[in-house]
Structures are given as C-alpha cells and as structure tokens.
Amino acid sequence: MAARERVFGAIGKSVKAVAKSRGSEWWYTPHMAAAARAIEERIPLVDLILEVRDARIPLSSEYLQLRKIPSACRIIVLNKADLADRSQTKFLTFLQARVRELKKKDDRAHVITLMLVGIPNVGKSALANSLHQVGRISAAEKGRLKHSVVTPQPGETKSISSLKIASHPNIFVLDTPSVLPPDVIDDEVCSKLAVTGAIKDSVAGEINLAEYFLSILNLGEEYKKWAKLSSSEAGVALTGDGSLSLGKKQKKKYPTDHTQDFIVNNVRRTLFDSVSSFGGCTEDGEDLARLIQGEFEVLQKVFHLPLETKECNYSRVAIKLLNLYRTGRLGHYTLDHVPCN
Structure with a gap:
C-alpha cells in the first residue's frame, strides 16, 4: 500500500472513530442536529438555496441533506477558489438575475430570501458578509453593517442570522x-475533509494531516512551478549545515513568521529541491515516507524553529505547513x- 493511501486511511479511521463516539465535540453534536432541523424547517420558506462547497473538494464537501431538494431551487457555489474579491459583485448580479426570474413568477413578491448552507469551513459566513457589504454599497444604503462571525476554525456559526444584500x-x-x-463511511472523504480544515485538526493530528498534504504535493505537478525560484529571490539562503543565513535587509524581518513572502518562497524552493533531487520512487510507499521524513527535517530549519524535541518541532512544522496550504501559498x-462532464 502506498504511503499516501496508508496516511489517508489512518486519518479516515481517526475521523470515523470520533464520528461514532457518542457526544463527541468534533462531529455530529446535538447542536449540529438541532441546526439541521432548523435548516430543514426553513427550506419551504426560502426562494433559493445556495449550497456552498469547497472548490478543492467539490464532491466531498457536498451538503448531503439537500439531495432530496429539487435542483431548480438550489445553486451550487464553489468557494475558496472561484469567489475572489471582484467576483462578489458578479455573483450578486447573477443572484439578482435569478431573483428577477422569481419576481416574474410572482410579481407580488416584495421580499426574496436566500439561504446559505454547507459543511464546516467552506466560507459561508465570509460569502454572506461580502454579499451584504456589496449589496448595501450598490443600493447606496447607510447604517451599520451586520457581520457573520468568520474564523479559520470550523463550526463557529451557532445560529441562523439574516443579512440584507x-x-x-x-x-x-x-x-x-x-x-x-x-455518518461518514468513506475513509478518503474523511481525510479530505480533515486536510482542508472542515474538521478540527486535533481529530486526526496535525502531523498526519501535513504528511497527507506532502504526499499530495510530492506525487503531483504543482511543485514544478517553483523550479525558477532561487535562494536570492527567496531572500534566504541555506548554509552548508542547513541553517538560515539572512541578508542585511532581511535581518529586520522575523524569520519565525512563516507567512512572510521570503519564508514562503524558501519553503517552496526547499520542497522543490527535496522532490526533484530525491533518488527513490515516490510511487513506492516506503520511499515516499522517507521523502516526507526528509522534508520535515529540512523544514524545521526553513521555519527557523528553536532546538527542541523532534516531536515538538514536527508538530510546529505541520501547523505552519497546513496554514500555508490552506491559504493557497503552496499552490492550488x-x-x-471531477469527471469532465
């Protein structure tokens, strides 16, 4: 079995174990069950349902409770890729066109209600806030804006809120x-939900999730885009012993802040060098595991982590790496x- 299959299998089993545990704080809680009932009760009262999915996992992030809803009443929105800042206005225009269609069917309607639904951390609240802000600006309305709570942690929205757009x-x-x-029975779906942040990282463990991401990177083509990066462009050089050497201008920066461009570029360059110079076969499970182990070792130096236990530093590497992946800094x-049709 390949390393990637072994990793996502372990992640999937961890997630499923939590899902089956009664009263779990990570999975289908009583609060989530109550929310599902409240959403179901409102479906007959709304005009359109916007199902928000993660563009990275458009099939795995399906909101299964909507399978019985007619497709004519539902719009699938791929978030975290398709909806950049400027796209919000275009999306609102699209929604308004659909609303005009509804208006023609019932010219007595003075209020149209849309409902956003989706699994955790697909960006529903961020989308609601953007539509609310753009809609009010376009309508030249004044007053204090309401906001839905937006955090990188899944499950922060606790109740149904209404925003005018x-x-x-x-x-x-x-x-x-x-x-x-x-209930989720597919190990691979559980793994994808975990690595993209739909489930709390503590369920599967940050190190396991980072290993899963590295297996995706090592077996894919995305890292090849970083071939033209050089140490000088990254602003950081690796010395002979692998330690960081900062230029004069970089000494004022913070090498422990992994979100800075020069650190991100050095992470890209290091990963490119690790994969392209690897002498083993990435399709072989043991070889791929050995490559990932080496990447963890060198990333400790790239992230400029203090000398601590290997387990502690591996955990820090994993957290930083997952953050860069989930914010798009390490490619898309x-x-x-997804089938072509």
Missing part, C-alpha cells in the same frame, strides 16, 4: 450553522476527481 425587491440571505452528515489543489 439588496433592495427593490428586498433580498435577504440567511447564514446558517455548518452541518456534517450524521483539487483533491477530488
């Missing part, structure tokens, strides 16, 4: 709590196999 007719969007399916990845 347009006037004439009035259009409101309902931001709803995230809901996972009560579609983890689901």
Whole structure:
C-alpha cells in the first residue's frame, strides 16, 4: 500500500472513530442536529438555496441533506477558489438575475430570501458578509453593517442570522450553522475533509494531516512551478549545515513568521529541491515516507524553529505547513476527481 493511501486511511479511521463516539465535540453534536432541523424547517420558506462547497473538494464537501431538494431551487457555489474579491459583485448580479426570474413568477413578491448552507469551513459566513457589504454599497444604503462571525476554525456559526444584500425587491440571505452528515463511511472523504480544515485538526493530528498534504504535493505537478525560484529571490539562503543565513535587509524581518513572502518562497524552493533531487520512487510507499521524513527535517530549519524535541518541532512544522496550504501559498489543489462532464 502506498504511503499516501496508508496516511489517508489512518486519518479516515481517526475521523470515523470520533464520528461514532457518542457526544463527541468534533462531529455530529446535538447542536449540529438541532441546526439541521432548523435548516430543514426553513427550506419551504426560502426562494433559493445556495449550497456552498469547497472548490478543492467539490464532491466531498457536498451538503448531503439537500439531495432530496429539487435542483431548480438550489445553486451550487464553489468557494475558496472561484469567489475572489471582484467576483462578489458578479455573483450578486447573477443572484439578482435569478431573483428577477422569481419576481416574474410572482410579481407580488416584495421580499426574496436566500439561504446559505454547507459543511464546516467552506466560507459561508465570509460569502454572506461580502454579499451584504456589496449589496448595501450598490443600493447606496447607510447604517451599520451586520457581520457573520468568520474564523479559520470550523463550526463557529451557532445560529441562523439574516443579512440584507439588496433592495427593490428586498433580498435577504440567511447564514446558517455548518452541518456534517450524521455518518461518514468513506475513509478518503474523511481525510479530505480533515486536510482542508472542515474538521478540527486535533481529530486526526496535525502531523498526519501535513504528511497527507506532502504526499499530495510530492506525487503531483504543482511543485514544478517553483523550479525558477532561487535562494536570492527567496531572500534566504541555506548554509552548508542547513541553517538560515539572512541578508542585511532581511535581518529586520522575523524569520519565525512563516507567512512572510521570503519564508514562503524558501519553503517552496526547499520542497522543490527535496522532490526533484530525491533518488527513490515516490510511487513506492516506503520511499515516499522517507521523502516526507526528509522534508520535515529540512523544514524545521526553513521555519527557523528553536532546538527542541523532534516531536515538538514536527508538530510546529505541520501547523505552519497546513496554514500555508490552506491559504493557497503552496499552490492550488483539487483533491477530488471531477469527471469532465
């Protein structure tokens, strides 16, 4: 069995064990069950349902509770890729066109209600806030903006909130709590939900998740885009013993801040060098595991971590690496196999 299959199998089993544990704080909690019931009760009362999915896992992030809903009432939104800042206005225009269609069917309607639904951490609240802000600006309305809570942690929205996004007719969007399916039986789906942040990292463990991401990177083509990076461009040089050597201008920066461009570039360069110079076969499970082990070793130096226990530093490397992956600093990845049709 390949290393990647071994890793996602372990992650999937960890997630499923939590899902099956009664009263778990990470999976289908009583609060999530109550939210699912509240959403289901409102479905007949809304005009459109916007199902938000993660563009990295467009199939695995499906909101399963909507499978019985007619497709004519539902719009699937691929977030975290398709909706950059400027896209929000275009998306609002698209929604308004759909609303005009609804208006033609019922010209007595003065209020149109949309409802955002989705699994944890797909960006529902961020989308609701953006639509709310753009809609109010376009309508030249004044007043204090309401905001849905947005954090990188899954499950922060606790109740259904209403935000106005347009006037004439009035259009409101309902931001709803995230809901996972009560049962997930597919190990690979569980792994994808975990590595993209839909489930708390503590369920599977940051190191396991980082290993899974590195196996995706090592077996893919994305790292080849970093071939032209040089140490001088990155602003950081690796000395003969692998320690960091900063230029004069970089000494004022903070080498422990992994989000800085020169650190990110050095991470890219280091990963490119590690994969391209690897003498083993990445398709072989043991070889791939050995490559990932070496990447963890060198990334400790790239992230400029203090000399501590290997387990502690590996955990820090994993947290920083996952953050860079989830914010798009290490390339873009579609983890689901999406059919062409």
